[in-house]
Amino acid sequence: MAEPILSATGIVKTFGGFTALDQVDFSVERGERVGLLGPNGSGKSTLVNCITGTLRNDAGQVIFADERIDRLSTHQRIRRGMARTFQIPRPFHSMTVRENIEIALLYAAGPADSEPRRTTHDANADDAMRIVEEVGLHKKADERSGSLTQVDLRKLELARAMAAHPRLLIADEAMAGLSTGEVDEILALLLRLNQAGVSIVMIEHIMYAVMKFAQRIAVLVAGRKIADGDPQSVIANPDVQKAYLGE
Amino acid sequence: MAPLRFFGVALGTAVAVFAAGAFVHNEYLYLAAYTVAQYIVLATAWNILGGYTGYVNFGAAGFFATGAYTSVFLHKTVALPLFLMIPIAGLICAVLGLAMGYLTLRLRGVFFAIATLAMAIVLHTLVVNWSFVGGARGAYIIRPREVMLFAGYSQYLFATMLALAAIAVSVARWVEHSRLGRGLAAIRDDETAAECSGVPTLRLKLVATSLSGLLMGFAGAPFPYYVGYVDPAGAFNLAYGVNSIAMPLIGGMSSWVGPLIGAVLLGTLQQVLTVTISSAVNLLLVGVLLVTFVTVAPNGIVGLFDKLRRKRGGRDG
Numbered sequence: 084m085a086e087p088i089l090s091a092t093g094i095v096k097t098f099g100g101f102t103a104l105d106q107v108d109f110s111v112e113r114g115e116r117v118g119l120l121g122p123n124g125s126g127k128s129t130l131v132n133c134i135t136g137t138l139r140n141d142a143g144q145v146i147f148a149d150e151r152i153d154r155l156s157t158h159q160r161i162r163r164g165m166a167r168t169f170q171i172p173r174p175f176h177s178m179t180v181r182e183n184i185e186i187a188l189l190y191a192a193g194p195a196d197s198e199p200r201r202t203t204h205d206a207n208a209d210d211a212m213r214i215v216e217e218v219g220l221h222k223k224a225d226e227r228s229g230s231l232t233q234v235d236l237r238k239l240e241l242a243r244a245m246a247a248h249p250r251l252l253i254a255d256e257a258m259a260g261l262s263t264g265e266v267d268e269i270l271a272l273l274l275r276l277n278q279a280g281v282s283i284v285m286i287e288h289i290m291y292a293v294m295k296f297a298q299r300i301a302v303l304v305a306g307r308k309i310a311d312g313d314p315q316s317v318i319a320n321p322d323v324q325k326a327y328l329g330e
Numbered sequence: 331m332a333p334l335r336f337f338g339v340a341l342g343t344a345v346a347v348f349a350a351g352a353f354v355h356n357e358y359l360y361l362a363a364y365t366v367a368q369y370i371v372l373a374t375a376w377n378i379l380g381g382y383t384g385y386v387n388f389g390a391a392g393f394f395a396t397g398a399y400t401s402v403f404l405h406k407t408v409a410l411p412l413f414l415m416i417p418i419a420g421l422i423c424a425v426l427g428l429a430m431g432y433l434t435l436r437l438r439g440v441f442f443a444i445a446t447l448a449m450a451i452v453l454h455t456l457v458v459n460w461s462f463v464g465g466a467r468g469a470y471i472i473r474p475r476e477v478m479l480f481a482g483y484s485q486y487l488f489a490t491m492l493a494l495a496a497i498a499v500s501v502a503r504w505v506e507h508s509r510l511g512r513g514l515a516a517i518r519d520d521e522t523a524a525e526c527s528g529v530p531t532l533r534l535k536l537v538a539t540s541l542s543g544l545l546m547g548f549a550g551a552p553f554p555y556y557v558g559y560v561d562p563a564g565a566f567n568l569a570y571g572v573n574s575i576a577m578p579l580i581g582g583m584s585s586w587v588g589p590l591i592g593a594v595l596l597g598t599l600q601q602v603l604t605v606t607i608s609s610a611v612n613l614l615l616v617g618v619l620l621v622t623f624v625t626v627a628p629n630g631i632v633g634l635f636d637k638l639r640r641k642r643g644g645r646d647g
Contacts, residue, residue, distance in 0.1 A: 135526065137522065137525075137526070156525070156530075156532070157525040157526055158525050158526075158528045158529055158530045158531065159530075161525075161526060161527065161528040162528050166526075167526055169522075169523065169526075173520045173522065173523035174519075174520070174523070175515065175516050175519035175520060175523065175524070176519055176520075177515065177518070177519050177584075178515065178516075178519065182512075185512070186512060186513070186516045186524070186527050186529065187527040187528060189509050189512060189513070190509075190513060190516075190527055190528035190529045190530075191527055191528025192528075243523075243527060246527075247527065247528060
């Protein structure tokens with residue numbers, strides 16, 4: 084069997100005396116859809132930040148596509164084929180939707196698994212437009228991103244991540260605050276991406292979305308991973324139920 | 331327009347402005363126009379870091395004076411011709427910008443601004459205590475009696491500064507439309523999101539601080555020859571720092587046109603006021619205009635025009 088696309092082992096992250104992550108192992112197979120669950124403050128975002136390089140892990144290692152990356156800066160990791168969206172959308176507000184996407188095309192545009200690395204010169208308005216259409220923002224391509232609605236901002240976050248041509252996409256609460264119809268829209272988008280070969284980690288509180296989407300679920304509670312396996316058995320796990328519902 | 335062609339046009343404009351000056355037989359005009367051109371360079375340089383990248387530099391006077399004192403130092407040691415001193419002063423200021431970038435990397439917003447102000451004060455103190463370049467007493471620079479191709483040294487200085495302004499504006503415009511400029515804009519909007527879109531934020535910021543420093547050094551290098559006598563109080567004058575910020579702010583920070591308009595407008599006004607009322611009114615005017623623009627037109631004159639154009643476009647459509 085092929086090596087996993089992402090393998091984080093023994094990740095420790097402390098903030099002062101507080102241990103946010105305590106020896107966490109987390110891996111993603113190539114082409115897999117993984118759900119990452121956990122109550123607020125359980126360390127999900129910290130783990131994502133350690134994987135993408137926004138934070139440095141204190142111990143453990145992160146291996147991405149057979150390369151150790153936990154001492155690389157974020158943009159270097161992104162260029163190796165990793166992308167993320169933010170829990171709270173962070174658009175480049177002075178730019179239009181299309182220009183937002185062009186930034187990622189210009190600077191990140193990494194390869195799909197087998198393709199040769201694209202040069203930055205390939206990045207152009209056509210590519211950006213294609214992605215804008217894919218996420219359904221084509222009517223707003225030339226609008227300032229600062230004036231978008233919540234759901235459009237979420238789509239823009241995804242579009243910008245897609246523009247990086249990632250092999251692994253980490254969607255950090257890409258659907259928080261959306262209506263059911265909108266959630267389904269984003270879910271369909273993520274599934275299409277996955278079918279195109281992108282491994283996806285979904286961090287989400289919307290249970291039905293995770294159950295529908297994920298092939299495997301990992302659960303973090305207070306900085307420790309307490310469960311990791313197929314969705315049905317994880318949900319049935321008494322520890323998980325205790326963490327979510329109390330005793 | 332291609333960057334080189336634009337540079338050609340900018341240089342052509344500079345030559346035209348210089349030629350127009352020949353019809354006015356007034357030495358003072360050259361000196362006044364020199365100051366305006368100098369502010370075009372300073373404001374444009376400031377805007378690369380402040381407007382494009384979103385890092386407010388309060389230390390423009392520090393860079394300007396470093397450029398000026400590089401000339402003083404060279405004048406006293408190897409006595410190079412001015413056109414060779416300018417690139418050296420620029421390089422030294424670029425290194426200064428790089429160092430400032432490195433040291434203040436982790437600072438954002440107001441803390442970065444304070445650090446740049448502190449840097450200017452440190453440099454000021456250094457120069458005051460460095461007697462070789464005149465220390466607190468200042469240094470006299472004797473202009474060469476003649477200069478080739480020009481009627482007088484004032485004309486030569488003015489032409490040099492005009493050429494530097496053409497270079498600065500062309501560089502700024504090139505940056506704005508390049509991949510670099512778009513990366514800088516991403517940093518200005520959201521540094522974390524930029525990094526997560528693959529933008530090497532640290533490297534780009536250092537390029538911006540160096541480039542901005544380089545151009546400010548250019549602006550400062552001819553200064554000792556312009557005034558004939560440099561002292562720290564003059565070279566590190568608050569006016570340079572304040573004007574470098576005020577001009578892009580008044581003109582508009584989003585494009586190369588803004589600092590140009592701001593510098594021409596504010597610089598000319600200041601020269602007129604200096605002659606007609608008093609030099610002390612200068613900074614008062616800057617203050618009043620700054621407050622007015624920040625409240626009425628935060629995107630500067632360029633922003634006002636954009637707004638007007640959009641309104642008109644909306645009515646037509």
